[in-house]
Amino acid sequence: MAKPSAPKETPLSKQYNQIKSKYPGAMLLFRVGDFYETFGEDAIKASKILGIVLTRRNNGGAHEELAGFPHHSLDNYLPKLVRAGQRVAICDQLEDPKEAKGIVKRGVTELVTPGVSYNDNVLDIKQNNYLASIHFAAEDLLGVAFLDISTGEYFTTEGSLAYIDKLIQGFAPAEILYCKKHKAKFEMIFGDKYNTYTFDDWAFTYDFAYNLLVTHFKTNSLKGFGIENLREGITASGVILQYLSDTEHKNIGHVSSLTRLDEEKFVWLDRFTIRNLELVFAQFEGGVPLIHILDQTITPMGARLLRKWMVLPLKEKKPIEERIDTVEMFLNDMDLMSDLAQILKPIGDLERLVSKVAVRRISPRELNQLKRALLQIEPIKEILKKHVDQFPVLEKYLNQLHDCSFLIENITKQLRDDAPALSNQGGMIATGVDAELDELHKIAFSGKDYLVDLQNRESLRTGIPSLKIAFNKVFGYYLEVSNAHKTKVPPEWIRKQTLVNAERYITEELKIYEEKILTAESKIFEIEFKIFNDLVITASEFVPQIQLNARVISTIDALLSFAFVANKNNYCKPIISEGKKIDIKEGRHPVIEQQLPLGESFVPNDLFLDDSDQQIIIITGPNMAGKSALLRQTALIVLMAQIGSYVPATSAELGLVDKIFTRVGASDNLSRGESTFMVEMTETASILNNLSDRSLVIMDEIGRGTSTYDGVSIAWSIAEFLHNHSKFKPWTLFATHYHELNQLTEDFKRIKNFNVSVKELNGKVVFLRKLKEGGSEHSFGIHVAQIAGMPQSVVLRANEILHHLEKDHIKENNKEKIKEAPKNNFQLSFFDPVDSVGEEIKGMLNEVDVNTISPIEALLKLNELKRLLQK
Numbered sequence: 081m082a083k084p085s086a087p088k089e090t091p092l093s094k095q096y097n098q099i100k101s102k103y104p105g106a107m108l109l110f111r112v113g114d115f116y117e118t119f120g121e122d123a124i125k126a127s128k129i130l131g132i133v134l135t136r137r138n139n140g141g142a143h144e145e146l147a148g149f150p151h152h153s154l155d156n157y158l159p160k161l162v163r164a165g166q167r168v169a170i171c172d173q174l175e176d177p178k179e180a181k182g183i184v185k186r187g188v189t190e191l192v193t194p195g196v197s198y199n200d201n202v203l204d205i206k207q208n209n210y211l212a213s214i215h216f217a218a219e220d221l222l223g224v225a226f227l228d229i230s231t232g233e234y235f236t237t238e239g240s241l242a243y244i245d246k247l248i249q250g251f252a253p254a255e256i257l258y259c260k261k262h263k264a265k266f267e268m269i270f271g272d273k274y275n276t277y278t279f280d281d282w283a284f285t286y287d288f289a290y291n292l293l294v295t296h297f298k299t300n301s302l303k304g305f306g307i308e309n310l311r312e313g314i315t316a317s318g319v320i321l322q323y324l325s326d327t328e329h330k331n332i333g334h335v336s337s338l339t340r341l342d343e344e345k346f347v348w349l350d351r352f353t354i355r356n357l358e359l360v361f362a363q364f365e366g367g368v369p370l371i372h373i374l375d376q377t378i379t380p381m382g383a384r385l386l387r388k389w390m391v392l393p394l395k396e397k398k399p400i401e402e403r404i405d406t407v408e409m410f411l412n413d414m415d416l417m418s419d420l421a422q423i424l425k426p427i428g429d430l431e432r433l434v435s436k437v438a439v440r441r442i443s444p445r446e447l448n449q450l451k452r453a454l455l456q457i458e459p460i461k462e463i464l465k466k467h468v469d470q471f472p473v474l475e476k477y478l479n480q481l482h483d484c485s486f487l488i489e490n491i492t493k494q495l496r497d498d499a500p501a502l503s504n505q506g507g508m509i510a511t512g513v514d515a516e517l518d519e520l521h522k523i524a525f526s527g528k529d530y531l532v533d534l535q536n537r538e539s540l541r542t543g544i545p546s547l548k549i550a551f552n553k554v555f556g557y558y559l560e561v562s563n564a565h566k567t568k569v570p571p572e573w574i575r576k577q578t579l580v581n582a583e584r585y586i587t588e589e590l591k592i593y594e595e596k597i598l599t600a601e602s603k604i605f606e607i608e609f610k611i612f613n614d615l616v617i618t619a620s621e622f623v624p625q626i627q628l629n630a631r632v633i634s635t636i637d638a639l640l641s642f643a644f645v646a647n648k649n650n651y652c653k654p655i656i657s658e659g660k661k662i663d664i665k666e667g668r669h670p671v672i673e674q675q676l677p678l679g680e681s682f683v684p685n686d687l688f689l690d691d692s693d694q695q696i697i698i699i700t701g702p703n704m705a706g707k708s709a710l711l712r713q714t715a716l717i718v719l720m721a722q723i724g725s726y727v728p729a730t731s732a733e734l735g736l737v738d739k740i741f742t743r744v745g746a747s748d749n750l751s752r753g754e755s756t757f758m759v760e761m762t763e764t765a766s767i768l769n770n771l772s773d774r775s776l777v778i779m780d781e782i783g784r785g786t787s788t789y790d791g792v793s794i795a796w797s798i799a800e801f802l803h804n805h806s807k808f809k810p811w812t813l814f815a816t817h818y819h820e821l822n823q824l825t826e827d828f829k830r831i832k833n834f835n836v837s838v839k840e841l842n843g844k845v846v847f848l849r850k851l852k853e854g855g856s857e858h859s860f861g862i863h864v865a866q867i868a869g870m871p872q873s874v875v876l877r878a879n880e881i882l883h884h885l886e887k888d889h890i891k892e893n894n895k896e897k898i899k900e901a902p903k904n905n906f907q908l909s910f911f912d913p914v915d916s917v918g919e920e921i922k923g924m925l926n927e928v929d930v931n932t933i934s935p936i937e938a939l940l941k942l943n944e945l946k947r948l949l950q951k
């Protein structure tokens with residue numbers, strides 16, 4: 081059989097192959113004329129993602145796939161590729177094809193990846209777009225760095241796997257860099273949901289990274305950033321710079337500092353807390369995260385800051401109070417709030433605009449937007465000045481705001497208000513900036529007047545009334561005559577094109593003027609482009625000041641948002657204390673209270689915890705009573721206070737919390753295929769091993785992923801452990817269906833029983849949602865099954881079985897056995913093995929896990945039981 085011949089290498093394909101080989105793993109968009117083309121595998125992927133036509137061409141006997149799109153559609157198509165997780169190398173023509181000798185010079189001008197993008201269509205305005213780098217330094221020591229190139233924010237830290245994992249959860253990077261040899265480890269820990277890129281060992285070396293960083297920051301050391309001793313963090317940070325260089329992002333002056341993410345400053349939220357409390361994203365479709373309630377920010381950068389605050393709550397009293405006091409100041413002056421809101425509105429995304437200045441990617445239209453944003457600085461300062469005597473906290477903002485008047489003046493003077501989006505087609509620079517430019521404009525305009533004059537003259541001379549002069553790229557200026565008047569065309573006109581209804585002509589005179597106009601125009605474009613670029617360079621000198629402005633404005637915006645939300649939702653000012661108690665009066669769940677159906681109102685609850693009498697609360701109550709809601713609202717109130725917000729309660733005195741842990745029973749996660757009982761236990765173990773003096777622990781139905789007895793035993797021993805800890809007294813809320821746990825209070829003085837009350841009315845259960853002291857007896861699970869629409873016969877039968885089980889359970893359930901559990905391996909029996917049916921039923925019931933069984937399965941099981949009894 082004849083071997084397929086290798087594709088013939090033309091000069092163009094040789095150039096393509098050379099460039100392609102330099103960017104492994106990236107899709108190469110290869111500019112040919114007015115098109116970006118993709119070939120082979122790239123073409124197959126591009127056509128799938130973009131829905132563009134895939135063609136096959138014969139290349140020297142071999143078939144090759146090809147797909148392309150017009151170059152002006154890049155802004156449309158690029159985001160789609162990047163959002164699909166592609167790394168895209170944009171290869172442009174580096175010289176004017178007309179002037180090229182031989183093949184046009186081409187090169188990659190940018191490699192856009194999910195984590196490195198300035199493109200407004202790739203970025204979400206309300207979210208940062210982080211590139212992360214993880215350095216696996218030792219078994220339980222990792223370095224990490226985050227960079228949002230669109231805003232210039234650059235962070236680093238190092239720590240245990242749990243800490244880095246939590247940060248990755250919170251920052252939700254769009255792309256992660258790590259060392260190739262740790263692929264298996266990376267995927268085991270972080271899963272396979274991230275866009276990643278791997279480097280070889282050499283990139284993850286400290287000296288190499290250190291050098292890259294000091295070279296970039298133009299400093300002698302990293303001491304000024306307070307990260308000098310963060311060896312692993314520095315290594316991770318260096319890899320980010322290397323990646324930027326590899327992806328042709330060389331102009332990054334706006335990345336002007338590297339901030340240490342200080343673990344000591346922020347409340348420890350484990351990854352499950354961020355997820356379980358639904359802080360920034362909902363767990364299930366249709367859910368509402370807390371950020372949706374709290375985010376009433378006006379600027380995108382305010383929204384992004386708020387999101388950061390939410391995953392990094394503060395744990396020091398002073399900065400928390402500073403935020404809360406500013407919110408209070410706003411609330412005390414509604415006029416001030418609405419005035420500030422008005423002023424913030426036109427500011428837009430100053431932070432991302434200024435990054436575009438730094439990397440010289442700002443468009444003329446955006447530069448005007450930047451000016452409009454900067455014009456708001458002065459009014460903000462005016463307002464702050466008015467209030468600074470009363471609220472000295474404002475002094476800090478006032479001092480940091482820079483009015484950038486020189487830049488504003490320059491833009492106003494040089495850039496036209498209606499400057500277009502593109503910088504290479506003129507129409508940007510105002511009159512009076514450049515004498516030559518003004519002169520050329522005159523020529524171009526008078527030329528255009530001349531054309532109008534020519535059109536009128538020729539129309540009169542030839543008697544063609546509908547004669548018109550138009551322009552296209554191929555023929556330049558031409559005269560168009562509709563078919564009806566074709567016969568009137570004079571012989572000296574030269575025909576250029578025939579259309580269905582018209583003919584197009586040029587004349588000698590037209591050609592002369594065209595030449596004059598086009599020469600003037602191309603010169604205009606050239607001069608305008610230069611003036612614009614100089615203006616961008618002037619603007620780039622203001623990058624640090626504008627970045628600082630953006631930071632101050634986003635802080636004001638986020639705090640203003642807290643004030644608006646507090647006012648709208650009737651929140652109260654929390655009192656932050658160094659004391660050891662949490663005392664919430666009439667607390668509410670900030671999200672659920674907004675979601676209740678019309679006519680239903682949220683039932684507020686008091687909650688008290690301290691370290692002397694009431695450290696642990698066991699909350700029992702029927703299904704659907706509101707136990708989980710209460711647990712979560714407590715954690716949310718604490719968290720909201722520590723990010724500086726008011727809280728949904730009538731009063732709240734809150735002892736500072738330094739760690740929040742939440743653990744939800746395994747069966748919840750099991751249904752999503754994400755977790756197992758084993759994982760739940762590992763995570764619970766990690767809580768118990770990481771407790772601190774001011775931890776808040778939320779345990780929702782811990783142990784329910786296993787058999788009842790195992791579950792009770794585990795929950796019991798966890799509660800005991802938390803109570804008897806030798807060093808710490810973590811505040812704990814423990815929701816459970818295991819009423820056995822109510823017996824804990826008999827021996828452990830800081831454990832208290834509460835229940836979320838219900839009332840039985842005419843055989844029906846009414847949810848009162850009130851937290852009351854004392855344990856509760858029933859779960860009312862069967863009642864919930866009834867509400868869910870179970871057939872009446874099944875509900876009745878279930879009630880019968882329940883009574884039967886309870887009777888025997890009470891008989892057998894010996895409290896002492898539980899308390900003596902460590903010594904006594906207790907087993908309770910529900911059925912006496914009187915006959916084989918009893919044995920069979922016993923076996924079946926033993927297999928059933930009442931906490932995880934679905935209603936349908938329960939139904940089938942009940943049917944089976946019924947059948948057995950009828951035997």
Ligand SMILES: Nc1ncnc2c1ncn2[C@@H]1O[C@H](COP(=O)(O)OP(=O)(O)OP(=O)(O)O)[C@@H](O)[C@H]1O
Nearest residue numbers: 681682683684702703704705706707708709710849
């Ligand atoms: N205080 C309240 N006021 C009004 N409605 C509430 C209140 N607390 C909870 N709810 C409503 O009750 C529903 C059930 O609450 P929640 O999930 O907390 O119950 P639960 O006791 O944890 O139930 P289960 O034991 O079945 O998990 C919530 O989705 C919410 O709509």
